[in-house]
Amino acid sequence: MNLSNTAQYAIRVLSYMAVNESVIYTTSEIVSKLNLSDKYLKRLMTNLSKAGLISSIQGRYGGYKFQKSPDTIFLIDIIGSVENFEKYEGCVLGFSMCSDENPCALHHKWEHVQSEISDLFHSVTLSQIQTEPNMKF
């Protein structure tokens, strides 16, 4: 599906935080658990805060916690907060106008798959993501 690395990180981080949704997480804990770049994660967390998904607590014993309840955060909210989600919903061949009346070569074949992709991202919330023992973050 080719989500950007940043979007993948965002989903992984928030999934991890959603396991205990009221805990305050520091970047150093997230970095050690998810094994990703420290500096890059910090920037990402700032962006997720600005997007209103989480809130930051500065200073000693600071960190990040959810600003909205995980059951109100949809995958599209996460992805949309770090990149333009439209690139995943527009015409698969890149046309700005593509419809049943004036379709691209793949329009009819692709229509059904596209709606499944969109439905999933629009309907799945953070709290609906299964947390099972063997799950990786």
Added chain:
Amino acid sequence: MNLSNTAQYAIRVLSYMAVNESVIYTTSEIVSKLNLSDKYLKRLMTNLSKAGLISSIQGRYGGYKFQKSPDTIFLIDIIGSVENFEKYEGCVLGFSMCSDENPCALHHKWEHVQSEISDLFHSVTLSQIQTEPNMKF
């Protein structure tokens, strides 16, 4: 779905050529019909030739024609000839290992959609793409 521009171009060009599969097409004709960059298309055509999908005819009255019959060219062949298709089939969160036993956060939700995407690209050939009067290339 976020195919690369190059992959989108490739599908559009070959869809256009498939309408009259035995005709020799010059880059200038394709450029004028599909309205894309002349130089970039030329490089793309060279790559599609090297990939074995089309063959080039140099010199005067030259151009490009199909090397394989359009009904033997699957979408995955086209995309795979210009970029690494695995990025569309791997784990949606980017893990190199992701399975039912050791899944990522989205694994179970995504599984079904992923198989629909893969099925489509693996099963649809150029000749199966509908050519209707209002279709755009």
Added chain:
DNA sequence: ATCTTATACTACAACCATGTAGTATTTATC
């Protein structure tokens, strides 16, 4: 007030996809 430990900001580097420019090569026609 000062120290410590967090996040916030800004600048820069590396890489890849995309696109442009110019030259070289090939081959049918004359």
Added chain:
DNA sequence: GATAAATACTACATGGTTGTAGTATAAGAT
């Protein structure tokens, strides 16, 4: 053989994503 019309090749430019480095700022603990 010379010309014309096509593809092939090489180098460079641009922009976005990803990642790194260093400094600034905030706020609790003492």
